[in-house]
Amino acid sequence: MADISSAVEVGLSAAIVTIHKNNPVILCADYELSDVLSLPYGRFDPLKHRTLEAGLRLWVEAQTALRLGYVEQLYTFGDRGRAKSTAPAGDTHVISVGYLALTRFDAEQNNDGWRYWYDFLPWEDWRNGKPALIDTLILPALREWAQGDKRSSPAYDLHLLPRLTRLRLAFGTDGIQWDEERVLERYELLYEAGLVREATIDGTVSATPQLEELQRHTGRAMVFDHRRILATAIARLRAKLKYRPVIFEIMPDCFTLTALQETVEAISGRHLHKQNFRRLVENAELVEPTGASLSQLRGRPAALYRFRRAVLEERPAPGLRVTLSQR
Amino acid sequence: MADISSAVEVGLSAAIVTIHKNNPVILCADYELSDVLSLPYGRFDPLKHRTLEAGLRLWVEAQTALRLGYVEQLYTFGDRGRAKSTAPAGDTHVISVGYLALTRFDAEQNNDGWRYWYDFLPWEDWRNGKPALIDTLILPALREWAQGDKRSSPAYDLHLLPRLTRLRLAFGTDGIQWDEERVLERYELLYEAGLVREATIDGTVSATPQLEELQRHTGRAMVFDHRRILATAIARLRAKLKYRPVIFEIMPDCFTLTALQETVEAISGRHLHKQNFRRLVENAELVEPTGASLSQLRGRPAALYRFRRAVLEERPAPGLRVTLSQR
DNA sequence: TCAAAAGTGTTATCCTTACACCCATGT
DNA sequence: ACATGGGTGTAAGGATAACACTTTTGA
Numbered sequence: 001m002a003d004i005s006s007a008v009e010v011g012l013s014a015a016i017v018t019i020h021k022n023n024p025v026i027l028c029a030d031y032e033l034s035d036v037l038s039l040p041y042g043r044f045d046p047l048k049h050r051t052l053e054a055g056l057r058l059w060v061e062a063q064t065a066l067r068l069g070y071v072e073q074l075y076t077f078g079d080r081g082r083a084k085s086t087a088p089a090g091d092t093h094v095i096s097v098g099y100l101a102l103t104r105f106d107a108e109q110n111n112d113g114w115r116y117w118y119d120f121l122p123w124e125d126w127r128n129g130k131p132a133l134i135d136t137l138i139l140p141a142l143r144e145w146a147q148g149d150k151r152s153s154p155a156y157d158l159h160l161l162p163r164l165t166r167l168r169l170a171f172g173t174d175g176i177q178w179d180e181e182r183v184l185e186r187y188e189l190l191y192e193a194g195l196v197r198e199a200t201i202d203g204t205v206s207a208t209p210q211l212e213e214l215q216r217h218t219g220r221a222m223v224f225d226h227r228r229i230l231a232t233a234i235a236r237l238r239a240k241l242k243y244r245p246v247i248f249e250i251m252p253d254c255f256t257l258t259a260l261q262e263t264v265e266a267i268s269g270r271h272l273h274k275q276n277f278r279r280l281v282e283n284a285e286l287v288e289p290t291g292a293s294l295s296q297l298r299g300r301p302a303a304l305y306r307f308r309r310a311v312l313e314e315r316p317a318p319g320l321r322v323t324l325s326q327r
Numbered sequence: 328m329a330d331i332s333s334a335v336e337v338g339l340s341a342a343i344v345t346i347h348k349n350n351p352v353i354l355c356a357d358y359e360l361s362d363v364l365s366l367p368y369g370r371f372d373p374l375k376h377r378t379l380e381a382g383l384r385l386w387v388e389a390q391t392a393l394r395l396g397y398v399e400q401l402y403t404f405g406d407r408g409r410a411k412s413t414a415p416a417g418d419t420h421v422i423s424v425g426y427l428a429l430t431r432f433d434a435e436q437n438n439d440g441w442r443y444w445y446d447f448l449p450w451e452d453w454r455n456g457k458p459a460l461i462d463t464l465i466l467p468a469l470r471e472w473a474q475g476d477k478r479s480s481p482a483y484d485l486h487l488l489p490r491l492t493r494l495r496l497a498f499g500t501d502g503i504q505w506d507e508e509r510v511l512e513r514y515e516l517l518y519e520a521g522l523v524r525e526a527t528i529d530g531t532v533s534a535t536p537q538l539e540e541l542q543r544h545t546g547r548a549m550v551f552d553h554r555r556i557l558a559t560a561i562a563r564l565r566a567k568l569k570y571r572p573v574i575f576e577i578m579p580d581c582f583t584l585t586a587l588q589e590t591v592e593a594i595s596g597r598h599l600h601k602q603n604f605r606r607l608v609e610n611a612e613l614v615e616p617t618g619a620s621l622s623q624l625r626g627r628p629a630a631l632y633r634f635r636r637a638v639l640e641e642r643p644a645p646g647l648r649v650t651l652s653q654r
Numbered sequence: 655t656c657a658a659a660a661g662t663g664t665t666a667t668c669c670t671t672a673c674a675c676c677c678a679t680g681t
Numbered sequence: 682a683c684a685t686g687g688g689t690g691t692a693a694g695g696a697t698a699a700c701a702c703t704t705t706t707g708a
Binding site: 583584585602605606623624626627628630 | 686
Binding site: 256257258274275278296297298299300301302303 | 657658659660661662663
């Protein structure tokens with residue numbers, strides 16, 4: 001019955017997200033002696049952990065002295081380091097459960113280990129317009145990669161679409177517009193095309209000098225599939241902002257509307273239209289004024305608001321259905 | 328390093344969905360000698376299966392002679408049979424990865440094993456108005472259960488909300504309206520309150536004659552957490568319909584618009600407004616006429632349509648953002 | 655007084671929602 | 682001819698997306 005061959009180790013990893021100076025940051029750890037970083041992770045132990053999420057919380061608290069608030073399961077990957085074939089025969093098999101966790105930035109604490117998430121996925125930050133590397137590096141390389149694919153008829157499963165179609169949908173070329181939620185699709189394309197370092201580390205694609213040169217510009221690598229988990233986390237968080245008030249897990253208790261907008265912009269990687277954003281927040285009744293106001297260095301002081309928790313009890317799906325301005 | 332205590336078995340289960348005579352059906356298997364059904368399932372074996380999904384496909388094909396098309400991962404549960412504490416000490420630990428799979432109904436094949444999904448979750452079918460059992464049985468029992476909870480302030484994580492709030496949000500009482508996507512929340516409430524048989528099977532709640540009487544009316548039980556996986560599958564599918572054209576994984580190649588509408592209604596468990604549904608389908612350009620038409624038993628023959636696969640290459644998020652009419 | 659940031663008002667447009675009516679066929 | 686289901690036109694209301702302008706403060 002319980003033959004040993006079907007026993008597997010379950011790894012738990014979390015992308016722990018907060019905001020620091022208008023930039024989303026994730027908590028990272030060093031991985032042994034290598035130069036690549038990892039997410040906080042650990043092994044699920046059914047004897048010690050009541051549930052998967054409980055196990056994750058214990059690991060994170062042990063490794064980071066950080067108490068997690070909001071936690072959400074993302075996805076379970078069966079091919080952690082994807083190069084199954086190259087693994088030593090007796091190696092243990094690991095499946096990997098990825099989580100998203102949100103927390104408030106605490107200036108008091110030991111703040112080592114936080115890294116800007118756009119350092120890992122630089123093409124995702126459109127706050128100052130389209131990142132140049134998309135047109136100069138990524139699209140030419142992906143177009144060349146897509147040449148090697150002659151299929152044309154679309155199938156149901158998106159992963160069976162021809163490469164060129166996937167490219168158009170993921171990166172918004174040929175009249176299709178950029179969808180900030182397709183973070184994972186973009187990363188997977190880059191991985192398959194060998195344009196991120198993990199692809200050659202895993203041995204999925206064989207290294208060439210040209211590829212390695214490109215990889216130097218496509219963001220920082222991570223251990224195992226951790227960058228894929230990060231991409232999944234960003235995608236989920238960007239989507240979730242629109243229908244659940246999760247942004248307030250990251251915001252301090254008191255904040256200005258501009259700070260709220262900048263946080264949403266930082267996460268979604270896009271500019272928002274000021275007036276529409278404010279109207280949205282207003283008639284979603286997500287916040288209430290505290291009465292206080294905050295003097296910036298210059299300019300008119302801004303009114304301070306707090307999250308109106310009661311929306312959780314009132315509305316079916318309260319969120320910031322932000323309408324992205326074109327800019 | 329690889330201490331035996333952290334080795335776990337990974338179970339794969341799938342809710343395989345299709346439509347039969349305007350009712351959603353899922354494929355079930357008998358479970359050993361018991362009277363409760365199970366979903367098709369098997370164990371993930373890293374030596375035989377390249378990925379989790381590949382493992383699932385192999386198991387399903389072995390057990391059902393059915394080829395899966397669309398497959399999507401739902402969730403990984405760490406507490407399969409949730410009564411950890413009552414399990415024998417030496418028992419193997421299983422975590423369970425749930426999948427949603429869609430397929431077309433094939434009248435040619437051996438069609439044993441298909442069951443109406445509303446047999447398992449009868450409160451989810453609102454096509455003929457609100458199911459009576461909600462008001463006669465479920466709400467009174469849940470209200471009584473919610474009495475035993477005195478917390479009042481809402482917290483961020485929905486599971487930390489007071490019971491009464493969760494009840495209002497899940498079942499749409501007190502001015503909040505029914506949200507057909509909250510299938511899992513509803514099932515979890517019923518489980519926690521001991522109103523489904525699994526709760527007493529697992530030992531989470533101790534059985535009383537009153538509870539057992541109620542459980543006879545809250546749908547058919549399943550093995551382990553399979554009914555929870557089914558609830559997750561329904562929730563995901565109902566949500567997905569609105570932004571991806573997955574409905575066409577279930578429809579035959581040619582169909583009338585009425586048949587399409589009835590299928591969407593069957594899955595979402597609600598009535599849709601005919602004209603609006605048609606306009607929606609039309610200006611989403613999801614279908615194209617085949618030219619042929621179909622003579623029903625009575626009435627005007629209906630034009631036949633097929634899925635316009637090209638939408639997959641054109642639109643960012645093609646789906647049936649169905650606007651639910653009140654009726 | 656001027657720069658800088660906060661904070662409004664208003665409109666054109668599109669989408670949603672609901673109404674009621676006409677059409678083609680079999681019996 | 683009439684019952685039955687298929688199929689359309691159109692108008693009210695609301696949400697969205699963009700416009701440009703006023704207000705309040707610190708230096």
